[in-house]
Amino acid sequence: MTESLTGAQLLCRTLIDEGVDVLFGYPGGAIMPLYHALPEYPELRHVLVRHEQAAAHAADGYARASGRAGVCVATSGPGATNLVTGLATAHMDSTPVVAITGQVARSMMGRDAFQETDIIGITQPITKHSRLIEDVEEIEEAVREALYIAQEGRPGPVLLDVPKDVQNQKLSGAGEPAPSKRARGQRDSNSTPPGSSRAGTAPLPRCPAGSFEEAAALIHAAQRPLIMVGHGVVLSGAYAELRVLAERTGIPVITTLLGISAFPEAHPLHLGMPGMHGEVHVNRAIQQSDLIIGLGLRFDDRVTGNLAGFARGAKLIHVELDASEIGKNVPAAIGLVGDVRDVLCRLLPEIAPRSCDAWRQEIGGFTRLRDENFQAGLSPQAILDAIAESAGGQCTIVSDVGQHQMWVAKLFRYQRPNSHITSGGLGTMGFAVPAAMGVALARPGEPVWAISGDGGFQMNMQEIATMVQEGIPVKMAVFNNGYLGMVRQWQQFFHGRRYSATPIWSPDYVKLAEAYGIAGYRIESLDELQDTVADASAAPGPALLEFMIEQEANVFPMIPPGGSLSEPIEGEPAIRMVPA
Numbered sequence: 001m002t003e004s005l006t007g008a009q010l011l012c013r014t015l016i017d018e019g020v021d022v023l024f025g026y027p028g029g030a031i032m033p034l035y036h037a038l039p040e041y042p043e044l045r046h047v048l049v050r051h052e053q054a055a056a057h058a059a060d061g062y063a064r065a066s067g068r069a070g071v072c073v074a075t076s077g078p079g080a081t082n083l084v085t086g087l088a089t090a091h092m093d094s095t096p097v098v099a100i101t102g103q104v105a106r107s108m109m110g111r112d113a114f115q116e117t118d119i120i121g122i123t124q125p126i127t128k129h130s131r132l133i134e135d136v137e138e139i140e141e142a143v144r145e146a147l148y149i150a151q152e153g154r155p156g157p158v159l160l161d162v163p164k165d166v167q168n169q170k171l172s173g174a175g176e177p178a179p180s181k182r183a184r185g186q187r188d189s190n191s192t193p194p195g196s197s198r199a200g201t202a203p204l205p206r207c208p209a210g211s212f213e214e215a216a217a218l219i220h221a222a223q224r225p226l227i228m229v230g231h232g233v234v235l236s237g238a239y240a241e242l243r244v245l246a247e248r249t250g251i252p253v254i255t256t257l258l259g260i261s262a263f264p265e266a267h268p269l270h271l272g273m274p275g276m277h278g279e280v281h282v283n284r285a286i287q288q289s290d291l292i293i294g295l296g297l298r299f300d301d302r303v304t305g306n307l308a309g310f311a312r313g314a315k316l317i318h319v320e321l322d323a324s325e326i327g328k329n330v331p332a333a334i335g336l337v338g339d340v341r342d343v344l345c346r347l348l349p350e351i352a353p354r355s356c357d358a359w360r361q362e363i364g365g366f367t368r369l370r371d372e373n374f375q376a377g378l379s380p381q382a383i384l385d386a387i388a389e390s391a392g393g394q395c396t397i398v399s400d401v402g403q404h405q406m407w408v409a410k411l412f413r414y415q416r417p418n419s420h421i422t423s424g425g426l427g428t429m430g431f432a433v434p435a436a437m438g439v440a441l442a443r444p445g446e447p448v449w450a451i452s453g454d455g456g457f458q459m460n461m462q463e464i465a466t467m468v469q470e471g472i473p474v475k476m477a478v479f480n481n482g483y484l485g486m487v488r489q490w491q492q493f494f495h496g497r498r499y500s501a502t503p504i505w506s507p508d509y510v511k512l513a514e515a516y517g518i519a520g521y522r523i524e525s526l527d528e529l530q531d532t533v534a535d536a537s538a539a540p541g542p543a544l545l546e547f548m549i550e551q552e553a554n555v556f557p558m559i560p561p562g563g564s565l566s567e568p569i570e571g572e573p574a575i576r577m578v579p580a
């Protein structure tokens with residue numbers, strides 16, 4: 001029997017058929033037909049956010065945690081433009097997000113109609129693909145294509161703009177959904193490695209003949225090799241292969257901000273994080289190394305510092321799914337193009353066991369600095385240890401942007417793959433709270449912590465209401481130092497301590513929690529830390545914890561902007577002025 005469906009109904013049905021089970025969104029005029037159809041499709045859970053930016057971040061968090069595309073929905077005009085920061089965040093960190101926006105009716109387009117914006121034009125540079133759906137007949141194919149493109153190869157955001165009249169347009173003879181035109185793979189495939197943040201079958205590595213042997217020869221010959229791990233390892237789920245490579249060769253492993261948790265934090269071969277706030281011994285090792293095996297990273301400037309002074313004695317074997325990244329920032333001796341896991345599977349049979357003991361000694365015995373420069377008391381290390389303990393080490397940490405982000409990156413003891421989620425490339429304040437909602441829905445029953453500064457928390461704290469309404473049990477930690485701490489630190493170091501617009505007032509977070517009807521705590525001293533964190537963890541539903549931390553603590557070490565990895569600031573500097 002054939003049936004007649006509206007464009008909105010077709011949209012819902014195709015999403016369900018593709019395995020989508022949750023939408024983060026906010027209604028409005030141009031997307032009303034989709035919202036009218038939604039109640040007919042209870043398989044699609046709709047989470048009503050309090051701001052569309054949060055819908056995009058939540059979809060992003062869902063995608064990073066599940067390996068499946070996250071979907072967000074907004075109306076035209078201001079609804080659509082509110083998604084922009086979230087889409088840019090997903091774009092910079094290669095996350096599969098599909099945004100569905102309402103658009104004014106086709107007959108009104110181009111007339112500056114009420115709430116008309118050219119969202120495709122606005123988002124073109126920050127999406128992998130975008131499409132205006134011009135007829136109901138396109139909907140099914142466009143939705144499948146959007147989900148496929150978002151997840152295929154190097155993942156990224158895709159936007160579908162759907163005019164209101166197309167949502168209302170009827171397609172007669174819609175019948176049963178057509179089978180997927182392209183194998184998306186992720187929901188019915190067994191090929192997904194466990195813990196992978198991306199699912200689906202990757203194409204075979206595109207590498208010139210002989211390149212695996214050449215790469216192996218470089219690895220065997222190197223005296224001071226390092227493995228640098230980026231987000232690509234998480235996206236491909238290459239945890240086991242990475243570990244085999246490291247353990248077979250004894251090569252020390254460095255994890256970038258988005259590579260954190262791809263390698264066991266406490267593994268004796270783990271060195272730590274490189275770059276602007278990387279540990280001194282890690283950056284020193286990079287500067288001394290003669291071979292870097294770069295796995296799924298783009299060598300961005302926060303990692304390399306001044307490129308002219310980066311790892312000058314090192315050859316690079318660069319493994320990347322996106323061929324355009326190879327040689328973009330750092331010249332590669334050998335580029336291996338493909339999914340990191342697939343490339344490592346091809347490379348490992350060529351790798352003979354070796355050790356790097358002398359080199360490891362030289363690096364300095366892997367002493368990891370912890371909690372540098374914090375006065376005794378309620379330090380980030382103590383707070384993060386209490387959180388880890390309360391969750392039995394099994395939680396996912398979603399961090400915001402700023403000083404606390406660096407502490408969370410460097411000091412938390414990550415025990416499981418893909419348990420550290422943050423906005424790396426765009427560095428989006430306000431990311432943590434909404435992204436953590438998406439993570440919590442992707443990992444039901446598992447503890448999820450959103451850790452923010454007092455600045456970033458106030459950017460999206462309205463989402464507490466979403467958590468309450470939807471029963472999403474995120475634990476929210478606010479590191480309250482009374483400042484936009486990371487900017488204050490730059491002002492201290494490079495602007496003669498002129499704290500312009502960085503002191504920041506906060507509301508009473510305990511009362512705020514009370515107003516939302518959730519558990520709220522203020523922790524001012526070490527004595528109360530452990531019990532309070534344990535109480536908050538055990539409390540049902542969301543909870544808000546405010547940690548009163550030292551106000552002018554700094555993140556050390558720090559490579560000054562424009563400096564090379566060899567020039568770390570390791571302690572309170574004499575007053576410096578910004579270089580001209």
Ligand SMILES: Cc1ncc(C[n+]2csc(CCOP(=O)(O)OP(=O)(O)O)c2C)c(N)n1
Binds near residue numbers: 400429
């Ligand atoms: C949306 C956005 N606006 C501005 C910035 C610039 N910025 C980077 S870190 C930072 C300060 C963050 O302060 P807070 O959230 O209190 O965290 P803290 O550094 O104190 O841990 C600012 C303003 C940003 N990264 N994102």
